[in-house]
Amino acid sequence: MQKKRKLGRGVAVVGAGMSKFAMYPDKDSKDLFAEAFNEMRSSVDKGLEPNDIDALYVGNFTNDFFMHQGHWGPIISDLIGLAPKPATRTEGACAASALAFREGVFAIASGFYDIVLVSGVEEMSKRPTAEVTEGLALASVPYESRVGFTFPGVFGAIATDYFAKYGATRDHLMNVTIKSHNNARLNPKAQFNMTISDLMKARIERAKKKGEPVPEWKDEKEALWDPRFNPQVAWPMYLYDCCPISDGAACMLLVAEEIAKNFTDNPLHVIGIGQGSGRGLHAAPSLTSFEANKNAAAEAYGMSGLTPKDIQFAEVHDCFSMAELIHIEDLGFFEEGTGFKAVEEGLTRLDGPMPINTSGGLKCKGHPVGATGIGQLIEVWKQLRGEAGERQIPKKDLHIGAAQNLGGTGGTCTVTILERR
Amino acid sequence: MQKKRKLGRGVAVVGAGMSKFAMYPDKDSKDLFAEAFNEMRSSVDKGLEPNDIDALYVGNFTNDFFMHQGHWGPIISDLIGLAPKPATRTEGACAASALAFREGVFAIASGFYDIVLVSGVEEMSKRPTAEVTEGLALASVPYESRVGFTFPGVFGAIATDYFAKYGATRDHLMNVTIKSHNNARLNPKAQFNMTISDLMKARIERAKKKGEPVPEWKDEKEALWDPRFNPQVAWPMYLYDCCPISDGAACMLLVAEEIAKNFTDNPLHVIGIGQGSGRGLHAAPSLTSFEANKNAAAEAYGMSGLTPKDIQFAEVHDCFSMAELIHIEDLGFFEEGTGFKAVEEGLTRLDGPMPINTSGGLKCKGHPVGATGIGQLIEVWKQLRGEAGERQIPKKDLHIGAAQNLGGTGGTCTVTILERR
Numbered sequence: 001m002q003k004k005r006k007l008g009r010g011v012a013v014v015g016a017g018m019s020k021f022a023m024y025p026d027k028d029s030k031d032l033f034a035e036a037f038n039e040m041r042s043s044v045d046k047g048l049e050p051n052d053i054d055a056l057y058v059g060n061f062t063n064d065f066f067m068h069q070g071h072w073g074p075i076i077s078d079l080i081g082l083a084p085k086p087a088t089r090t091e092g093a094c095a096a097s098a099l100a101f102r103e104g105v106f107a108i109a110s111g112f113y114d115i116v117l118v119s120g121v122e123e124m125s126k127r128p129t130a131e132v133t134e135g136l137a138l139a140s141v142p143y144e145s146r147v148g149f150t151f152p153g154v155f156g157a158i159a160t161d162y163f164a165k166y167g168a169t170r171d172h173l174m175n176v177t178i179k180s181h182n183n184a185r186l187n188p189k190a191q192f193n194m195t196i197s198d199l200m201k202a203r204i205e206r207a208k209k210k211g212e213p214v215p216e217w218k219d220e221k222e223a224l225w226d227p228r229f230n231p232q233v234a235w236p237m238y239l240y241d242c243c244p245i246s247d248g249a250a251c252m253l254l255v256a257e258e259i260a261k262n263f264t265d266n267p268l269h270v271i272g273i274g275q276g277s278g279r280g281l282h283a284a285p286s287l288t289s290f291e292a293n294k295n296a297a298a299e300a301y302g303m304s305g306l307t308p309k310d311i312q313f314a315e316v317h318d319c320f321s322m323a324e325l326i327h328i329e330d331l332g333f334f335e336e337g338t339g340f341k342a343v344e345e346g347l348t349r350l351d352g353p354m355p356i357n358t359s360g361g362l363k364c365k366g367h368p369v370g371a372t373g374i375g376q377l378i379e380v381w382k383q384l385r386g387e388a389g390e391r392q393i394p395k396k397d398l399h400i401g402a403a404q405n406l407g408g409t410g411g412t413c414t415v416t417i418l419e420r421r
Numbered sequence: 422m423q424k425k426r427k428l429g430r431g432v433a434v435v436g437a438g439m440s441k442f443a444m445y446p447d448k449d450s451k452d453l454f455a456e457a458f459n460e461m462r463s464s465v466d467k468g469l470e471p472n473d474i475d476a477l478y479v480g481n482f483t484n485d486f487f488m489h490q491g492h493w494g495p496i497i498s499d500l501i502g503l504a505p506k507p508a509t510r511t512e513g514a515c516a517a518s519a520l521a522f523r524e525g526v527f528a529i530a531s532g533f534y535d536i537v538l539v540s541g542v543e544e545m546s547k548r549p550t551a552e553v554t555e556g557l558a559l560a561s562v563p564y565e566s567r568v569g570f571t572f573p574g575v576f577g578a579i580a581t582d583y584f585a586k587y588g589a590t591r592d593h594l595m596n597v598t599i600k601s602h603n604n605a606r607l608n609p610k611a612q613f614n615m616t617i618s619d620l621m622k623a624r625i626e627r628a629k630k631k632g633e634p635v636p637e638w639k640d641e642k643e644a645l646w647d648p649r650f651n652p653q654v655a656w657p658m659y660l661y662d663c664c665p666i667s668d669g670a671a672c673m674l675l676v677a678e679e680i681a682k683n684f685t686d687n688p689l690h691v692i693g694i695g696q697g698s699g700r701g702l703h704a705a706p707s708l709t710s711f712e713a714n715k716n717a718a719a720e721a722y723g724m725s726g727l728t729p730k731d732i733q734f735a736e737v738h739d740c741f742s743m744a745e746l747i748h749i750e751d752l753g754f755f756e757e758g759t760g761f762k763a764v765e766e767g768l769t770r771l772d773g774p775m776p777i778n779t780s781g782g783l784k785c786k787g788h789p790v791g792a793t794g795i796g797q798l799i800e801v802w803k804q805l806r807g808e809a810g811e812r813q814i815p816k817k818d819l820h821i822g823a824a825q826n827l828g829g830t831g832g833t834c835t836v837t838i839l840e841r842r
Contacts, residue, residue: 008530008532009429056698062485064559070486071829074713074829078700084700084716086717088524091510092508109429109532110526111430112724275476277504277508279499294505295506408492
């Protein structure tokens with residue numbers, strides 16, 4: 001039985017900014033953070049005096065490994081002129097910046113600080129792909145990566161089990177992928193802001209130019225079944241089931257609720273913050289559900305007094321198409337074993353009853369791991385404030401959205417619920 | 422002008438435990454954490470039901486680098502049977518676990534949790550010394566380590582500047598070292614629980630056994646001047662100015678003040694938590710003072726309403742003997758440029774008016790970097806509860822102690838003040 005947890009003091013989001021997520025050969029973590037920070041400043045409707053920020057949290061997974069540089073708290077604090085004020089790095093693998101967000105909430109709710117910058121950053125693309133896979137595997141418990149079970153393999157195994165249990169197939173994963181690309185096409189910040197059809201056209205053009213045989217696909221799924229277009233990574237994970245390698249930064253400004261109106265007339269309120277830890281797949285009760293997700297969801301729903309039905313849309317951690325199905329079930333949006341059908345029926349589309357990953361998700365928006373958690377919350381921010389442009393969810397009275405962030409093979413999960421009042 | 426910061430809800434320490442810090446060829450991070458956790462459980466006077474712990478914070482600097490394993494939150498959470506509850510890793514280089522402590526305080530003060538385990542762990546000794554130095558240098562800003570300026574060199578430069586400014590000499594650093602070893606001799610948990618005299622005797626015995634020339638030193642300082650006994654590391658840092666490479670773990674149990682009496686009749690109260698960040702030596706206003714220290718001290722004193730004179734003893738981050746002088750000045754125990762005289766006059770001895778590093782400090786107790794911050798606070802816990810055994814400070818009414826933790830070259834500093842009421 002989950003305790004009902006409460007904050008002693010309310011916390012609001014009053015600003016948000018991110019770099020475009022992409023592979024940047026000539027920009028480093030500081031360059032990308034500066035972009036995110038400057039966008040955040042511009043987003044604060046009534047302006048922000050940076051000197052008023054009390055403290056900083058930076059989520060980063062493993063720039064230690066990727067860039068041979070640790071201790072990112074003071075580096076970022078120096079960059080944005082915040083030193084000598086406190087700067088704390090959080091790490092929970094790919095959930096690093098959702099943890100930064102949560103610690104920022106606690107720091108304000110505790111009464112100690114009033115204005116806190118929460119953020120995330122990661123710089124991955126300068127390492128060869130195999131080394132990035134090695135770096136990411138630092139998140140797995142020792143019984144996984146050290147026996148060669150890196151992330152594509154893990155989610156391949158999860159998908160195989162899911163298929164066997166519930167009768168889903170690769171076609172169902174493709175529905176997730178196609179939907180994510182459709183959303184990303186409408187997101188100028190997405191690393192791949194193209195539909196699968198756009199990618200097919202580009203491939204056809206290339207073939208024509210090079211005088212190669214021109215593929216003839218009758219639709220997106222036929223292309224996704226074609227291994228020349230969509231090669232296998234780890235059965236049944238194919239290239240377009242997998243998120244890209246990305247660099248990027250994202251940040252949000254949190255303030256005590258009672259001063260939120262000094263910054264904007266349109267703040268978002270943090271009404272649910274949940275987190276959980278998991279035991280690794282060797283000890284997990286199930287391959288197709290993360291106990292950390294369940295704990296995070298229970299904490300967040302408990303605090304908010306809401307049920308899954310009250311959440312109007314969500315960003316979830318689709319590092320692989322398969323992961324999206326796990327999360328939308330674990331969070332209770334759909335019953336266990338039915339997520340793939342919900343996607344097939346279009347329920348998670350931008351214009352469906354429960355839009356999922358309107359940003360394009362990690363799959364298409366990009367996944368600079370330490371920046372992802374805040375990046376997801378920025379999509380919730382944009383949707384709730386009606387600032388999502390072409391991909392604005394066409395619902396009346398959009399006022400509650402959630403984000404779910406995953407680290408490792410279910411090792412760390414968070415659920416955050418924001419509300420516009 | 423530092424704001425006076427307050428917590429909305431008081432937090433108390435009701436349990437503490439640590440492994441002995443040492444080089445363990447046959448124990449890993451989990452083994453050492455289990456030792457610390459079990460000792461913590463035994464320390465809770467009225468008992469602890471581990472299931473009652475709401476959340477976990479783990480400070481770790483770079484087991485990513487040292488052990489090729491990241492994401493220690495869920496690994497430790499699994500180890501102690503806490504999963505699926507939340508587990509968050511904090512990193513601030515060698516101040517990693519003081520940050521875990523502070524986040525635990527915020528999590529309780531926010532009202533969200535009532536019982537939080539805060540901890541730190543690091544496993545360093547399985548890598549060759551040069552690689553440990555490389556790993557630790559991940560904490561430096563890029564302008565330092567990448568030009569070859571690793572930690573012994575940094576503190577050598579700081580000492581050289583301090584000597585030039587204030588007229589101190591190597592003899593004054595030796596006073597720090599001798600004092601630390603005298604205290605460590607009384608601490609069974611110290612990695613080197615021997616005085617310098619003990620070490621001299623051991624060396625003499627060895628020479629006799631091997632039939633080598635037997636050193637004749639008239640006192641400890643003569644031995645410390647002898648490069649065969651105390652070789653140079655980076656001028657004016659010699660071997661016995663430097664802390665060792667260590668493995669270890671430490672943890673403390675924090676609870677909301679209003680339930681502290683359920684756990685012990687002798688809790689400690691968290692009356693000051695300060696933190697600061699620094700800009701790296703290339704941009705620092707001074708080499709002989711850390712602006713992050715000053716900010717941390719101002720926050721902690723501000724919250725507690727105390728001045729440096731009210732602090733009865735302290736553990737400070739003596740990664741090098743020189744560092745101890747900087748910290749006792751930055752925290753205001755002694756005026757700038759006079760710390761070396763205070764040590765010379767015996768003011769910081771166990772029986773002096775301002776005992777410093779009664780545990781033996783990092784220098785002798787050991788420095789498993791991610792575990793150090795909590796390790797320091799455990800000494801404060803033991804002293805304030807009158808459980809420090811042979812090294813108990815001989816003061817009447819000992820009730821306020823502090824710990825100061827440093828990460829990088831002044832990148833992260835914390836000051837924590839505990840009170841027995």
